[in-house]
Amino acid sequence: MKFAILIPAIIGLMASSALAKVDATNTEMAHYKVTITNLTMNQGLSPAVLATHSPAYTMFKMGEPASPGVALIAEDGMTSKLAEEIKNSNAADSLFVGMKPIKPGVSMVYHIKANPHSLFSAVTMLATTNDGFTGVNSLPLPAYATRIYVGAYDAGTEANTENCQHIPGAPCSAHNVRVRAGAEGTIQHHPGILGVADLSKKMFNWENPVAMILIQRYN
Template identity: 30%
Template sequence: MPKPTDSITRRQALVAGGAALGGLALGTSTVLGQNDDESRRYRVTIANNTPGQPFTPPAVAAHTADIEVFAVGEPANEPTRQLAENGDLGPLSDLATSADEVRGVAVGDAPLVPQADPAGTGNPWYTMLHLTADEEATFLTFASMLIATNDGIVGLDTVPLPSHVNESRTYYANGYDVGTEQNTELFADMVPPAKTLIIGGEPEGTAESDEDIAEDDVIRPHPGIQGVGNLPPEVYDWDEPAALVQVERLG
């Protein structure tokens, strides 16, 4: 399993994790947090529960109750849109860098594929991330792109962190459609790894948003793969929950 590196800046952590999507490289996780004697340490285990949906390197943040990365029923902000459409962690890194409410961040260095690894990528189906934060951080947010979708994510928004040493909490994360792009289900409209991570072959697609298929809606539960484009539902669809997330407070 990946091991954490020394603490670095929030921007470096998020950009390093996002770079792994293109290279499909395995490596150590990147982590940011407080490093004094008053800090609290957490281990976050994230597992891909789907049979045919790869995730971008997952990002987790420990934060106060005063910030929200995404909210069901509300329009997506720009960081969430860029993650959902393009697997781009850059805007999210800007948010984490500028927001004092975010107290700790960790990002994986490899995509998470289904446990069976149908394309034989060698990528993991689960990962363990470590982060530290001060006592003001009482909530956790997790977000990752559902790669073989137009604008889908899997995530948890503002769930409680364990408050006691050795306490563990288990959460189940569902998939969401962020409502910013039509679900054409065409490889040409998705990020290039959407094809290669599940069925192999040459990459196909784009890492840029296409205004021709933009929509103006709100974040809602993802309808799943309907089979209207290049994605056979029997290969790419999933049952909820899409991910399991276990959060432990370490001593």
């Protein structure tokens, strides 16, 4: 049995990380450097979950309900449920679970080993939102390099109250608090921070894209 081992490095932020191993059924493995850059002014991104996998697995899809794992990322930045879903899919050849957030203007770099025929997916929460997240689903791994700019999504599992009693990210600090009434029900483009309650639109709103993902193969 062979395993893909993922080792993170960080630009502008020193952090420890959790490594996860997933059985790789293909013997041909390639090495990639994945860079995630937070492009927002004041929205922190939660620890990211990254995976490479076959087409049998879908991390998220516009217009469909978020999985319980993606919902917990979007609502509270909690990674364990999504990692469990990826492992249980039996479709992944590598999995990375971050331990530290990505601050505004900061890039985080991960060195991963994966089947070159796999697809790449990743999600991370926009921390000062009710259930906002960003990421990419089922991106083919490049022969050399690929760069994409990603916007913000609404998981559709909470109402966008913008009330600090319901939001985990700074300046709020509420965890495990959900407002289900008024939730969209499916993943949609996020409307942004509108300034309807505790959050300042000027301070915490964003213009898409909110993150850049760069994947480079180096063997």
